[in-house]
Amino acid sequence: MLNASNRAFRIARRERRTGNLPEVLVWRELRKRPGGLKFRRQHPLGEVVLDFVCLERRAAIEIDGLAHDRGDRPLRDLNRDASLQSRGFAVLRIPAAFVLKDLNAAIGGIVAFCLKQPPLHHQPAAGGPPPRSGEVF
Template sequence: MSPPEIILWQRLRQRPGGFKFRRQHPAGGYVLDFFCSEARLAIEVDGMAHDMGNAPRADEMRDSWLRMRNVQTLRIPASDVSRSPDQVIEWIVNNCVERAGPLHQPPAGPPPRSGEDV
């Protein structure tokens, strides 16, 4: 993993927003940097190499393959992770919440006791 990926993984493994993330997750013939199954969200940390040669086309082909399987890809510049990791995490969690829908709500307080209306 690159240094920005390590920085991001240190935060994602703490399950921000209650979401579980996997790193180096296989998807078809691809390996995703990070993946949240509940939100069907792939997270790719893009360094400068992603702007060179055939990389942009390969990235678009992978993103298209994932979209056909209802997986959204967030592409995050490595420099953003290094500069503002907390803002990147907030953006990722917001995207997870949008994609996971209303069933994913962190508990607001203690669970109801037996026999109480929910």
């Protein structure tokens, strides 16, 4: 189950209304469902809010500005990534400068990363699921 705190819900709601330019540009493309994938924006998970997430592939995408290179942020990001990985999520971090420089490459990288992750639910076998108890074919 994917639960989130009330605080995370409030932050996510606020971030959806504001948002910075790189995130807005990425969302404009991800909402078109590239590669047939569905993404969510500013998704609360536990105590954190993910910039973007593809739940069917358990992939979290973070757009990192310059603040992520300063102070204790690199260590906090490592701890956050480890926490997400322990919950079954793969994490992709993309610098905001890269998004602004080449949006198409950033979107292509996100889609490729997500498609490499195994799907949460597997397709049934070619003949379909086995018959239920008592069914005769």
